[in-house]
Amino acid sequence: MKTVAEDFDAGAPERPAGPGPGRRVPGLAGAAAKAARRTMFWRMVARSVTRRRSRVLIAVLAVGIGATTLFALASIAADIPRQMTREMRAYGANLLVMPEDGTSKVSAAALGPVAEALGSAEVIGSVPYRYETLRLNEQPYLSAGADLVQVRQVSPYWYVEGDWPAAPGEVLIGQDIAEWIGLGPGDEIELVAAVENPAASPSAADSGDPGAAASGDDDLANGDDGVADSGDASAAASDDDGADEVLAEEATGLFRVAGVLSTGGSEDELILMSLDDIEQLTGLAGRYDVVEYSVAADSGRIEALAEQITAEVEGVSAAPVKRLTESDTYVLSMLRSLLALITVIVLALTMIGVSTTMMAVVAERQGEIALRKALGADNRAVEREFLSESLALGGLGGVIGTALGYALAQVISLNVFHRPVAMTWWLALVAVGLSTLVAWAAALALVRRAAEVDPAIVLRGE
Template sequence: MEDKVYTAADLKRRERANRAMFWTMIRGAILRRRSRAIMAVIASLVGAATLFVLVMVCIVVPAQMTEEMRAYGANLVVTSNQTGATENGIQKDMVEHTTEMVRATGFGETHATYRYDTVRVNSASYQMAGINPNEVRSMNKFWDVTGSWPSAENQVLIGTDVAERLSVKIGQSITVGYVEDDAVNTILDTEGTRMQVVGTVSTGGNEDSMLYVTNATLDALTGQNGQSGQNGQSRGADVIEYSSEASGADLDKLVTNINDMKSMNVTAQAVSKISQANASIIAMLTTLFWIISLVIVALTLVGVSTTMTSIVSQRRNEIGLRKALGASNRSIAVEFYVESALYGVAGGLLGVLVGSGVAWVLIRTVFDRETSVNVGLGAACVAVAALIAVVASILPVRKASRIDPAVVLREE
């Protein structure tokens, strides 16, 4: 008897028929065991949703923590070397140049300049800072200010220690004197400028023992209002404080870049207490979230694996019959893997939808931030859910491949 010769068209029809039969068997297996299929989908759904929420939080938390830490003041301080370009303080153009270097790192920043002078109040010496109130208020949100910030000439904001020592309250006035040469400062000298106390500040730090006025008020007090100092320049700032979003290695690199510019005649220094705390807290929280994510993945593996083991046990007779009819272990394994992957994809899609809603509510209510749909993250979670489902099926599939058709048929 001659062997039948199959044409290319016959092979294509046969391939289409086999493919149709394959998907028919997959569909039948899912529909006949809907309860098990739903359990597998739910296991993937919970895993994908939790993973999506955790990763979204991991994306949001570092930005949120950095923003919160920035509220505790500067993490970068630039001071004048009192030589060369900064011999008479850090001038406006140098402040702008330094700020451009900070912004060039790609991180956001806020900054404030301070000019310090020693003044007398009731013949006692205090340090007074000339500031831009809007800059300082924007950067130092942790300052507890009672009353208002100085906004007009001869208004002063004083630290709580100064207020207690002078026994003055908001609304009262103090006489502030300035003598450029401390050697001629007479203890009994009470001359000076009357300034109104418009507010008090409490931080628990050095700020409590200082006085703050606008730069214009300090210029007028020190006799530099409209005048020029050394090199024809008016007195500049002594310190620029930056609250930068840069941290860790990025902040260290920024400090190095500024200090390497010798012609700027300034010295940059990172405030390690804030920058290190920021980095360590973010690292700790991120590590915690990833550990939880791994636990969720492991639980999802167990859930899907248990469900697939149950499905294999229920289909034991069917598998034995198919193997007796000539089905290979590979074809049976592929069928189970595809079925598991479908459970994973379905659960992943539903999980991403649920996770998106939970993440939106969580980030908006807990972290008070807006968030948008992250399509890339959603696709990754679906892919991970499908992969987990396939990996979870490895042991059940091996169990299916060891089924002896002769034993199964004998039992029938």
């Protein structure tokens, strides 16, 4: 049986007798040598990452947790405008379309062009309003007629004690009016309106109600031109007091209070009924004082849409509801600032976590670093190897963390906004890049210090 020494002698390449001449690598071009070194370099990095699994797991976990939180927060922050603009629409209309001159009405025919101008904007709902001053118990109250189904959609935050009107002849009474007069759900009220077009007002023509007699109260007609015409057409109605002046005819309607409306705003002093009811009472159809739109867009887009409608649609002017659009922007800006702050804190915590982990990893490998130096590695070579490892760990942690972060963002978004969050690919790339950078930066100072280690410690057996 051959001894190891015989093996050694047998296998020894031809070398000159005497002192070692040093290894020669003849016949290999510089490029081939470089390629072989590069292959070995990555082989060492790969082995370190794949064969030191428990240590790598800790480092990847440290980076991954940071990347998870970072990407989840960033995804939500990026998606917040889309999510919140929809949520904000629960707080009422944010775009108003009114008559251009402020005194006439918006015709129903103008609504088509307005819808065209809104184009691709996401319209949550639109409500045309017709305002009139109606008398109740001889006191004038601002009243509005609107599509009540749309009103509920555009202003879901309105609180109604009782029920929303479901049938013709039912109204909502503002909370303040209800308190002043002592009304509640189920009560019946008599509303009196000046009739602009008596022929179109069945309540005025058919009711025969004594209350339909003219009162001569021009204020009720809201200064509308129709008052004079109406008065002309119903001169008989003013015979009772024998006055010579032309007075507007009045129409009276009996209504049932379906509910008491409480919004905390001006609607608390409003009588709200269906558009059909108010048109029937006042005798003027298809003309509105204001049309409210709830559009899922930020304040800038709303401003632009308002300008576009004003410019493109004849006879109307549009304006954003400043209070809401600015509040949307303010809330969004606050949320984004908060998320940015949290992101910075998470980034700092990740940096600390990764630094601590890398410190442990580098400290554990102090002996290996000294050995490499004893074998002839200079500081730069050691730094290059260990920083490449930290880049690999950072990248790996970043990819895993970003994937988990997307899942976390989905869970948060589904629970808070009840909608999935969209995958933002550029953000994913940034998260992976940032994780890699954090791992590299965390390792940089540590590795540089570690590379200064005295190679002699390997001979001291440390």
